[in-house]
Amino acid sequence: MMRAVEVIARHPRWGGALVLLCAALAAAMAAYWSIGTREREYQARLEISLQRHALKAMSLTLDGKLMGAISMLGLVSPPIKQESDGRTSANSADVLALLASAAQAFDAQAVFVVNRQGVVSSSWDDSGKPSTGLQISFRPYFQTAVRGSDNVYAAISLSRDERTLYFAAPVYPGATRGGAPIGAVVARTGIDRIDRLLAAMPGTALLLSPQGVVFASNRSEWQGQLAVAPTQQQMEKIRATRQFGNLFERHMPDVLPFVTGTGITSVHGRRYAMASAPVDWNDPAGEWQLVLLEDLTHAISPARTIRDAAAAAAVILCIGLLLLRMLRVRLTQRQASCQLEQMAKDQALRAERRMQLAELALRMQQTDSAAVAVSVFLDECHRLFGALQGVVYCVDTDGTQLCLAGAYAGTQPPSCIAIGHGLLGQCARERQPRLLEAEQGNPWHIHSGLGQAAPAALLLVPVLLQSRLLGVMELALPQRPDPSMLEQATAMAELLAINLGVSRRAAASDVPNKEEVCDVC
Numbered sequence: 001m002m003r004a005v006e007v008i009a010r011h012p013r014w015g016g017a018l019v020l021l022c023a024a025l026a027a028a029m030a031a032y033w034s035i036g037t038r039e040r041e042y043q044a045r046l047e048i049s050l051q052r053h054a055l056k057a058m059s060l061t062l063d064g065k066l067m068g069a070i071s072m073l074g075l076v077s078p079p080i081k082q083e084s085d086g087r088t089s090a091n092s093a094d095v096l097a098l099l100a101s102a103a104q105a106f107d108a109q110a111v112f113v114v115n116r117q118g119v120v121s122s123s124w125d126d127s128g129k130p131s132t133g134l135q136i137s138f139r140p141y142f143q144t145a146v147r148g149s150d151n152v153y154a155a156i157s158l159s160r161d162e163r164t165l166y167f168a169a170p171v172y173p174g175a176t177r178g179g180a181p182i183g184a185v186v187a188r189t190g191i192d193r194i195d196r197l198l199a200a201m202p203g204t205a206l207l208l209s210p211q212g213v214v215f216a217s218n219r220s221e222w223q224g225q226l227a228v229a230p231t232q233q234q235m236e237k238i239r240a241t242r243q244f245g246n247l248f249e250r251h252m253p254d255v256l257p258f259v260t261g262t263g264i265t266s267v268h269g270r271r272y273a274m275a276s277a278p279v280d281w282n283d284p285a286g287e288w289q290l291v292l293l294e295d296l297t298h299a300i301s302p303a304r305t306i307r308d309a310a311a312a313a314a315v316i317l318c319i320g321l322l323l324l325r326m327l328r329v330r331l332t333q334r335q336a337s338c339q340l341e342q343m344a345k346d347q348a349l350r351a352e353r354r355m356q357l358a359e360l361a362l363r364m365q366q367t368d369s370a371a372v373a374v375s376v377f378l379d380e381c382h383r384l385f386g387a388l389q390g391v392v393y394c395v396d397t398d399g400t401q402l403c404l405a406g407a408y409a410g411t412q413p414p415s416c417i418a419i420g421h422g423l424l425g426q427c428a429r430e431r432q433p434r435l436l437e438a439e440q441g442n443p444w445h446i447h448s449g450l451g452q453a454a455p456a457a458l459l460l461v462p463v464l465l466q467s468r469l470l471g472v473m474e475l476a477l478p479q480r481p482d483p484s485m486l487e488q489a490t491a492m493a494e495l496l497a498i499n500l501g502v503s504r505r506a507a508a509s510d511v512p513n514k515e516e517v518c519d520v521c
Helices: 002-010 012-060 065-076 078-084 093-105 140-145 192-200 232-241 302-365 370-385 422-430 483-510
Strands: 110-115 120-125 151-156 163-171 183-190 204-208 214-217 263-267 270-279 288-295 389-395 401-408 416-418 434-437 446-448 451-453 457-465 468-477
Touching: 012 192, 012 263, 012 270, 012 288, 012 302, 065 078, 065 093, 065 163, 065 183, 078 093, 078 110, 078 120, 078 163, 078 183, 093 110, 093 120, 140 151, 140 163, 140 183, 183 192, 192 204, 192 214, 302 370, 302 483, 370 389, 370 401, 370 468, 370 483, 389 422, 401 422, 401 468, 416 422, 422 434, 422 457, 422 468, 457 483, 468 483
Parallel strands: none
Antiparallel strands: 110 120, 110 183, 151 163, 163 183, 204 214, 204 288, 263 270, 270 288, 389 401, 389 468, 401 416, 434 457, 446 451, 457 468
16 A cells, blocks of 8 residues: 555656546546435425325315215215115105205216115216116225225226226215115216326326226326236236226237336436325225326436536545645655665764774784785675685786785685786786676585585775785675675775785885885785
């Protein structure tokens, strides 16, 4: 994680691209959240609106004035009670007057009385064709009424081939709602009041029967369709009720292009908010459902979605840029801290090296000969660098050969090497340090009483005193030296050159007949 943060801080373009990506993701999430929130708000408002319309549907039907009128007739009218109980003849003038008055007052197509045997005893019909004498005991609305419940039954009339509502109320033997009903008062109306209610509702409204049949809708092409694809057995049961007339006699019904319920749905690629509410008409088949759909395409403004997305993107962009700036500041502080720490380490290392050089210089100054100084020098190389072997050669008086001045852990190195011959001779001629890294299968091996080992590198350094070649040193190292080790080895070679120069001057002062004398060659 820290590595990723450091990479972002070191590469502003990558950081900027990441911030832009985060801003784009935030905009997309904000747009999705904004749309979802407003869809839920719209859904909640739609459900509240549908509840009001469901109550309105109940007030027009089961809780309406027409139902109240026929219910009162069955409860308090003696002529209707007597006719239902068979104590008077059918189609009495008093009963017909009551039925006509109720029908005309509440816009009913027909009102009739059904006796306890399920036969229409008296009827008033605006068509002039009364239903007196018809046996309707098998009708669900009559069966529900004689069980003591007011009910509304929607069906397609076989005689008129139109959608119809049947309002049925029980006729009680006494003046209270007690005892077994002795008949029923039934009113028949058209579906106009329900159609007007659906037409006044916003969006698309449907009235579903308990069997899932769209009985009424303000979208005509959906009327007569089913909410769920039926099985053959279910279709036979629907046809057997004759509730829907001949609607499904010749063909299988179409199915709605969505699943009814409550929530967000898709219809032909468009999103709709959908709500459903029960309409309890005491239908023995179950509750009816009022379903309302509202197209969300135009209900939800794109401008607000864009505004929410832009606001989220702007916030994330500002936060991202601030974080990038903080990361860069922290990176700068960290780099400065690392630089200070490295400077402190370098200073401590340089101080340690100076201390090592001072100790070496002191030890070499306390020697009484160049040979001892060379031995001290090689011991210090082993201690500081871990040198496995080491040799020091000095230039002879003629300046043509290198003579062995000292060795550390050596196995009989050659006593003299011509300048320009071999690696040491070439280093003396070029007067430049040389580093030779050992490769697999190299010919160099370090031998001891316990075995042998191959060095990782050979370091050859000329011993120079003010550009004057005094000798060459060679070290066999167990690891490849780093630049600081090379610098320290060169500084130590300079100390060795100073001590060798002092020894030569001392030797020359003791032998005045010779211009140059090397007391170690």
